Amino acid sequence: MIQKQNLFSRIAGISTIVLCAVGGFFLLKQPAQSIPTKPTPEEIVQVTEVRSLPGQLDNIPLFNSDSPEWVKKEGILLSTFPPEGKKVPAAHLNFPLQGQFNLFAHHFSHTPPNLPTLYIGAMLYNPGTEPITVEVLQAESYLMEPDPPFKQKPEQSESPNGEVYSGPGIRAVDNVLRGMRQSDFPEKLVIPGGESAMLMNRPIPVRGLEKPINGRSTFMRLNFRGGAPVPAHPVSAPAKVYAATLAMYAKQNPDGSDRPPTLQEWQELLDNGGLAGPRDKTPTPPGGAGNLIYGRVAGVQQGSGWQAQLVDRDSTDLKIPEMGKGISFAIATLRGGKLGTEQVQAAKLLARYPDTACEARGNYGVYYDLALQRYNAGDKLQTVGLSLAKPLKEDVLSKNGWRFRKPSLDFPYFRGTVRLRYQDGGGVNTTRYVHLWHRVGQVVEPMVKLKLAAGESRSIKVDFIYPPDATPPQVLTVRTLE
Incomplete structure (x- = not known):
């Protein structure tokens, strides 16, 4: 009884504790704590x-390569090449580009087995007989890690020199807005008739990161014309160019280290490869019923x-x-x-x-x-x-x-x-x-x-x-x- 009285004295005045008798023993039972409800948003x-x-919108086309966003299978991301002579004709949209156009490419590599480096390539092809000159007016390309990771920023920040950014695509278009071109992009690219050239061949490394996830965003303003840099004679017809973005895992050097794919290896993928994967959700067509799925873009947009x-x-x-x-x-x-x-x-x-x-x-x-x-x-x-x-x-x-x-x-x-x-x-x-x-x-x-x-x-x-x-x-x- 003395023990019970001492027990009562220790809990006296504590209203949140319940005393229960179970099998001749007294147990202290803490009532379940109520979860505070969030206030209703105003x-x-x-x-x-x-x-x-x-x-x-204007009529300047934009080559928009944004699907699949998460690449786990190498292949063709977006190709405007003609389908003739290609192993997978459906992977090529047969849409030539002329004059000025912009290029946007936004893709991620997500925990590939053995963590190889994924490369993103951008290829241009001159189907004519005369050389064409591609002017790279502005061009910027950034990785998510370590360049501009997605990090919270203040609601507003002054950024006079581009020092504030919160993602790779954001930094790329910010710098293009300022008229910039990264030094490792050429000012001009001359493509002989009937030949292809790589406009970009850049890695998305994941090995060594805390989480093996990384991405790359690229934005360019391009203009091209027929003829050599100083044409000796006028070109009779407007020049055309075909473009493609592709995803390929790094090739191996003899010592086992990674190396970027060559132009020939990119060409092999373009000619014989299929679409990169996995494919994204199929979008809802205009006027379609059910949940509205926008999908991600892989095509040439008007404007x-x-x-x-x-x-x-x-x-x-x-x-x-x-x-x-x-x-x-x-x-x-x-x-x-x-x-x-x-x-x-x-x-x-x-x-x-x-x-x-x-x-x-x-x-x-x-x-x-x-x-x-x-x-x-x-x-x-x-x-x-x-x-x-x-x-x-x-x-x-x-x-x-x-x-x-x-x-x-x-x-x-x-x-x-x-x-x-x-x-x-x-x-x-x-x-x-x-x-x-x-x-x-x-x-x-x-x-x-x-x-x-x-x-x-x-x-x-x-x-x-x-x-x-x-x-x-x-x-x-x-x-x-x-």
Whole structure:
């Protein structure tokens, strides 16, 4: 009894402990702890006037090699070569390119057996009899490890020299936006008639990494013309070129070390190989029923740039909205994510494989060049902000504006660099590169705030290459701040 009394005295006043008698013994039983419930997210509706983005995509084709994203079987990633003489004709889209075109390639190597290095090759072929000269205007290619790993960044970061990045594709298009070309890409590539040349032959190493997963993103702006670098006579017909991206594991040197594939080995793969694998999910065709599957792109898309003047109808200005309200333009809209605009900006595919995306659902690599001439029609000084944000995805808006939430969803839906060019309050021409790292539904701060006097009009240019590893759509909003 004394022992029981001491036991009671030790637990006196502790209401969270239950005393139970089992078989003549007293047991202390801790009640199950309740799991704290997460607070219901707060929905925030930003009242805004929703507008479609003026303009349209240009006609510069983009060679878009993004499927399969995770390569586990070597083979052809994307080929515009003619199928004649090829062992797997269906792997070749027979789509010649002319003049200017851009190239985007984004692929990963995932834990291959014995951890060999996967190489990504980009081949060009001149089917004519005269040589052609390919001008490499800008070109950047980066690995995920160790170049620019996917790491969290602040919501906004100034990046005047490209020192802020959060992924290989993001860094590649950021540097191309700045007009850069990596030193190991040639300025020009001369391809004799009837011959092929490697534009790129680069590794994706995984051996020695903490996790044997790595990737490479490449973006190039290319232009080619017929004739030698200094042509002695005019070319009678426009020059054509065929392009292909391929994936091949490293070959072995006699000492067992890895070496890159040769042009002959790449040609052998192109002539006799099939499509790389595994294949991605087959996309939902336009108008198809069921869950909407976009798929990843492997094809030639129509359009590499979108230029627009963001002004009021029948005007050269954009009159700023009332205080606390905004005017928003949708960016990179797509099926299932038109944000109430009835506009799909996703580029059409001129050639594609049947089991890959029906359109360029992310517009990765598309250059958006947008100009705003903001005008204060009021009678007092106003502060105007400009933001790029990712509201909750909707096809038809359920509220009178964009829906955001606090807290935002965890995953970043826009990671990339935006260039801003404007005159500051002192009339000084200013150029800023701002790296954004935005989650979906996140309420963000303006990229820039400018004061407009009554009757004042001031321009600002916003341009960026839509970054890989972003998820569309976004909205560009002009808001008169309170």
